[in-house]
Amino acid sequence: MNDTPQTPIPAVAIIGVGPRGLTVLERLVALAAKRFAGSSETALTIHLIDPYPPGAGIVWRTDQPESLLMNTTIAEQTVFPDSSCTFLGPDDVPTGPSMAEWYVADGGTEPLHSTFPSRSLYGRYLRDAYRRIRGHAPDFIEIVEHPTKAESVIDLPTMDLPQSAPEELRAAVPEQLVRCQNGTTIVASAVVLAVGHIPSAQPEERARLAAFAEQNGGLYLPQGLPAETPVAEVAPGERVIVRGMGLNYFDLQTLFTHERDGRYLPQPGGHLKYVPSGDEPRLALGSRRGIPYRSKPICQEHPRRDWPLRYFTKDNVALLAGLDNLDGERKAGARFNDQLWPLILADLRLAYYHTLSQVRPEAFADDPGQLREAIGEAVSRHLTRRTWQETHPQAAGDAGAAETTEETARQGRVTREAFAWSEIEEALVPDPADRMSLHTLLNPLEGELFTSREPGEPGSLHEWMLDFLRTDLHSSLAGPTGSPEKALFTVLWQSRLLLKDLIVAGHIDRVSIDMEILGWFEGFVSGICDGPPPQRIAELLALAEAGIVSFIGPDMRIEENPDALEAREANAAAVSGTAADVASGAKTPGPRPELFTVTSAQAAGEITGSVVIDAASPTNSVSRAADVLLYGMLERGQLTAARLTLDDGREKFLNGLALTPRPYRTIDVEGNVNPRRFALSIQLSSKQWGLAIAANPGTDAATLNDSHAVAEAILDLL
Secondary structure (H helix, E strand, C coil): CCCCCCCCCCEEEEECCCHHHHHHHHHHHHHHHHHCCCCCCCCEEEEEECCCCCCCCCCCCCCCCCCCECCCCHHHCCCCCCCCCCCCCCCCCCCCCCHHHHHHHCCCCCCCCCCCCEHHHHHHHHHHHHHHHHHHCCCCEEEEEECCCEEEEEECCCCCCCCCCCHHHHCCCCCEEEEECCCCEEEECEEEECCCCCCECCCHHHHHHHHHHHHHCCEEECCCCHHHCCHHHCCCCCEEEEECCCHHHHHHHHHHHHHHCCEEEECHHHCEEEECCCCCCEEEEEECCCCCCCCCCCECCECCCCCCCCCCCHHHHHHHCCCCCCCCCCCCCECHHHHHHHHHHHHHHHHHHHHHHHHCHHHCCCCCHHHHHHHHHHHHHHHHHCCHHHHCHHHHCCCCHHHCCHHHHHHCCCCCCCCCHHHHHHHHCCCHHHCCCHHHHHCCCCCCCECCCCCCCCCCHHHHHHHHHHHHHHHHHHCCCCCHHHHHHHHHHHHHHHHHHHHHCCCECHHHHHHHHHHHHHHHHHHHHCCCCHHHHHHHHHHHHCCCEEEEEECCEEEECHHHHHHHHHHHHHCCCCHHHHHHCCCCCCCCCCCEEEEECCEEEEEEECEEEECCCCCCCHHHECCHHHHHHHHCCCCCEEEEECCCCCEEEEEEECECCCCCEEECCCCCEEEEEEECHHHHCCCCCCCCCCCCCCCCCHHHHHHHHHHHHHHHHC
């Protein structure tokens, strides 16, 4: 009789199987197929834990309305590595198609680089990708679906092993027990957290509004995915106060109009006319800046294309870092404001004034080439004066280092641009309205005061917003080559992609990322690059002209409406009957009271409403996690929020988890690394930037590199 114990089959648990979890699965299957080739028995079990179908997950569910659109084109996403991915060997072949390849093979005919597909279409691509990965997995890889939530991950006690066991086995970190909501338990050799967007605890002000609505018969709908928001609870004709005018708002706008049988009729010049169904609520829109994100200049006449950056390039960043190239020995990271932003600004100016010279040459008093020369001079001076040695005098051994404080070294000095740039710009472009003003572009309502919000009144906020929307729509339809403002889109889009790569590679100072890139640049880029397709701006304009939408103004403030409370109490006292009478049908409850008032310091008067919807994107801060799994792991100290030491020595908690560099193993509250536990997706924000953006084909995407690194690390463990 053979008493030799059988080696247990290694198991991996992937918690969250949206696009990020799917790419980990793809890499695990592809790599394990080579490592375990020839095995006659199960060599690896992969457990997929997600209450929603693998691949699509909750965000890209295939049963959501077709009218909900992605914010990127068909050509801009993939879950499979391609020839651009540096981790593929010469004999490796792609294991599946990009979305564009899949769409064409399936008979799709819409233009790939100018069509914003439905969310459900992307979900179908992801579901097909999952079926492809599973179908091509060899028999010795077992894939098990668990359509449930993971509730906890428990670190199992170390097993007592004989002294004869190998030292590395006796010192190994124990396996983990994953407990699921449906009672399933899984013992896993490795766990990957790819949970994506998670519920967050409400900040005090939002929690107060929610409690007030619940107690007094109003309705408050918190931040969340629009497709999961119970918009059916909003009755036709109700006044809805919407906070946030980004992408979530435009999804809600779609659900309240397209999905309630409203019709948009095409008009000349790309405009629309809205024909109400009568089932729409009335929407009052506001946000911090008071305007929606500007629409993307992408349409069939102007498909998305890459813009070659002239000044913000890897070679120039390497010069600033004092390196021959960015593959050389890494030094302290660059400062964004002081070193990198001037390069981006130069590219923005070049694109803006080049386009202006093409569409409105009469805007220039003299040869616009003089501006190009001034921009080139500014960059030349910048590259010679803002070197790594100058901005890091202590580390570089500068003679004056002893007299330079660490704070001064971190901040750097204010960069001097081309000599007399402002004078040159003013002389060549006499009309201030023609000059590039990024501040005005981002905050066009700053300094504006309105005595009225009413339609048709000269100088009212409503009329100002109509002009703003018409201008933005016209510029988007003109495209980056026909509008100087929209030419900035292509520069910022490419700049963001390069910044993402620099951050992943560790070439940017961590404090600069937090205080500068996240502090102001992220919002600036989002306002210009992350807007909706032009179609959605045309729809918003049509709704405003039809009286369905009104505008609140910037820095909106929501408060309880005392008049509505008094009226409600008086009405309740005058109406006979008990709550039981109402429940039995003897009395019919009336419409919701307009419990809320909203104001703006820049517009006179107030707007009242019975419903408040928070359409702003959640912060996705792990410290505010209301998700059972992450909250529990944070409470037990298995996970902790990342910390950053600021220039003055203070520590700051970041939104993302504390993780090692790639492959992003988790770190507990005591600072210990768990070699068997990995985290990807939104919770990676302490290490990366722009995590909501899908992997782009042909770009050696960081997301795919992350998944490959995690899969390799897991298989090395096994």
